[in-house]
Amino acid sequence: MKKNKPYNPFLIAGYYSPDYFCDREQETLKIISALENDRNISLMSPRRFGKTGLIHHVFYRISEKNENAVCIYFDIFSGSRQHLMSEIFLSAKRPFYQSTQIMSLDAINKDNYFQFANAHFQKSNHTITEECFNLIYLQFEGHTWYVQALLKQGIEEIDR
Secondary structure, X not given: OOXXXXXXXXXXXXXXXXXXXOOOHHHHHHHHHHHHOOOOEEEEOOOOOOHHHHHHHHHHHHHHHOOOOOOOOOOOOOOOOHHHHHHXXXXXXXXXXXXXXXXXXXXXXXXXXXXXXXXHHHHOOOOOOHHHHHHHHHHOOOOHHHHHHHHHHHHHHHHO
16 A cells, blocks of 8 residues: 555556545445455456455555454456356356355446545546536446546646
8 A cells, every 4th residue: 555645546556545445335344344254255347447456445444443464365367257267166166166255346336436536626626527427437337447547637637
C-alpha cells in the first residue's frame, strides 16, 4: 500500500487507501468473514475488473483491526481462460474440488460509482455530470479498468 496521495484520484493500478477505492463493501465484508473463519477464497472475474485492488483493500481493512496480521495471496493468471480456473475448483475430477469458496466480481453499482467519481471531481474543483458518467459507464458496461482510465484521462485533460 502506498502512503502518499496520488496526483490523479482515478487509479488504474496499485492501491493507496479506501479514499481511492470505489464501493465493493459487500465483497470486502464477505472476504474478511471467510478469512476470519478459515475459509479459502478464489476470486474470479474478467481481467482488470479490480480483483487485486479488492484484495489489497481487504488486507488494509484487516491490518486496521490487527496490525500484526500477515496477509498473503496468490495470483494465478489465466487470462481469458476463466473456465479453466473454475474447472480446477468445481470439477469433482480435480484435486482442488471444493477446496475453496468461489467468488466473482460484478460491475460496481453505477450510482455508487457516480457518487465516487463525482466526489473526486469536486475535490479537484471540477465537475462531471451524471449524464457524462453514465455514457462512460454504459459504453464499457461498468468494466472497472476502462471506466477508471477514462475518468483519469478526463482529469488529466481538464488540468492541462
